[in-house]
Amino acid sequence: MEEFSPRILPLLWRRSVPARKAVGRPPRLTIDLVVSTAIRIADAEGLEAASMARVAAELSVATMSLYTYVPSRPELADLMVDEVFWARDLRGEGTFRERVRHYAERTFAMYRAHPWLAEVSRARPPLGPGMLAEQEYVLAAVATLGLPLRQLNPAATAISAWVTSAARHEAESALLRRTTGLSTDEWWLQRGELWESWFDVEAHPTMTAIWNGGAFDRGADEQAQDAYEYGLGLLLEGIERSAEHDGTERSAELEGIERSAEHEETEPAAELEGIERSVEGDDRVP
C-alpha cells in the first residue's frame, strides 16, 4: 500500500530539523526569507498581492526560482500562516479567565497585524508548530478548571472558534476599509437608501421596534464587538459552571459524550501530572 505523504510537513517543522550538509550549488535565498517577504507584502497589500511573481520580484529573483524553496502557492500560504501563528507566542499563565484573555488579546493582535489571515480558510489548517501551540495553550487553559477529560476538547474548540471568528471579522472589516476606502459606517451611510426606499416596516416588526427604541445607535463594528464580548462571557460562564457541579446536573446531556471515558472522573486533571511519554501506539485516529 503506497501512501502519499505531503511535502509540506518537513517545511512547517523545519526548525526542528538539523541543517543539511552543504552540497551542490548554494542557494541565494532561504525559506524563511521567502516566507517573511510574502508576509510583508500580504500585510501591506493583502494576500493576493503576495503572488509568486510579486514575491520573486521583491527578492530580485525569477518567479520560477521560488519553486526550489516552496512546492507551490498553497504551501507558501500554509507556511505564512503557521509562521504568524508561531510568532503569536502564547505564554501567559494564571487562572482560566486570565489565560483566555491572554489568548484573545494575542489573537486579536495577530489578526490586526496580519489581516490577510482572514482571507485564508480555517479548514484543514497547516499542521505546524504554531497551530499546535494554539491547541495546547487553549486546552491547557480549559484544563485548569478540572473538567472531565472528554469535555476539554469541545470547550477549547468553542473558545478558540469564538475568539477567532471575531478576530477574523474585525480583520475583514479592516481589509475592506483598505480596499474600498470606506469604513463600515461610511459603507452603511452610503446605503441609507435602504431605509428610505426599500425597507418594509411591516415585514420587520422586531427590527423596527429595536430601531424606535434607539438600540441601533452604535456603529456596526461596535455592535459586532458587543456581541463578541457578550457571547464570550456566556461561553466562559457556562464552561466554568459545568466544572463547578461536576456533571451532576448536566450529566444526562453529556452522557453520550462521556460514555466511554474510563479515566478517573473525580480528579479529571490527574492525567496531566504523570504523562505517559510514549507515542508509539498506532491506534490513534486524529
Place this chain on the structure above:
Amino acid sequence: MEEFSPRILPLLWRRSVPARKAVGRPPRLTIDLVVSTAIRIADAEGLEAASMARVAAELSVATMSLYTYVPSRPELADLMVDEVFWARDLRGEGTFRERVRHYAERTFAMYRAHPWLAEVSRARPPLGPGMLAEQEYVLAAVATLGLPLRQLNPAATAISAWVTSAARHEAESALLRRTTGLSTDEWWLQRGELWESWFDVEAHPTMTAIWNGGAFDRGADEQAQDAYEYGLGLLLEGIERSAEHDGTERSAELEGIERSAEHEETEPAAELEGIERSVEGDDRVP
C-alpha cells in the same frame, strides 16, 4: 453634497418594484435567469467556476452581455447570496428554542445545498430581503424571551454568528472534499507523519494527556460538530438565564449598555405591541 448611491440596492429589491414600461431593444435574458444560472454553476463546481465568461457561455450569450444585467462580478455574487438567503424561507413559530432550532436547521440545509456560500465574505453582506429576513427572524426568536431591548441585538448576533460559523465550516469541509478528493479524515490520515516524526510530546502535555485518555477518537468533522452543539447549548442557556433574573445580578455589567434606554424596563417586549410605523426621522445611524 453629492452622495454616491450604490447601484446594487434596486437589483436586490427588484421584487418590490413594478415592471418598467417596455422601450428599446427587448432583453434576451432576465436578472433572475442570470442569477439562478450562476447559482447552479456554483452549486456544482464552486464559486470560481461561476465566472462571467462561464455564466454567459451557459446562457449562450457573449460575456459582455451580462454587464447589461449586472454591474460587475461582486454584485452578481451579492445577488446570488441574497437569492439563497431569501429562498431559505424562515417561517417557523414557537418557543425560543424551537425557533433557534428551526433557524439552525434551515441554515445548515442552505449551506449544504450551496457550499460556495462559505467562499463569500460575511462582512458587509448584501442588504437585500434575504439578509433582512434572517435578522428579523433571529431577533424575533430572542424577543420571545422578554429580554431588555438593548440586549436583543447582541444575543441575536451571537446566535446567528455561532450557527453560521458552524455551517460555513461544514461547507468548507465539503468543498475541500470535492476539490481534493479527500475527506477530512483521509486528509488527517495522510498526515500521520505529523505524530510519528514531528509532534513534540513534552511541548504539548495537555494534548498528549487527552490523547492517552482516548478522547481524540472521533473524526475531525464530528469533533467540530460536538463543539458547535456544546457551544450553542451554553449560549442559549446563558441567554435564557439572563432573561429569567431580569438583569438584577448582571446589571452591573450591563449598566453601560442599558444606560440610555428610556423605554419601559420592566416589560421590555412591550414595544413590540404598539409599533410606531414612522420611519421618516433621519436621525438614524445604522
Place this chain on the structure above:
DNA sequence: CATGATTCCGTATACCCTACGGGAACTAGG
C-alpha cells in the same frame, strides 16, 4: 420612416499559476 432607448458584443489589456527542461554553480573524491 425617423428617433430615441436599450441590448448585444468583439477587442484589447493586464494579471494569475506552474510544467518542463537546460544551463550554472557548487562540493567531494580522485
Place this chain on the structure above:
DNA sequence: CCTAGTTCCCGTAGGGTATACGGAATCATG
C-alpha cells in the same frame, strides 16, 4: 586539476480571470 554528483536558477509557453470602450443591432413610438 578534473570529473561526477547535486542543487539551484530561470525562460518559455499555455490557459485562466475581469472589464473599459465603442459601435452595431433591435425594438416602440411618433
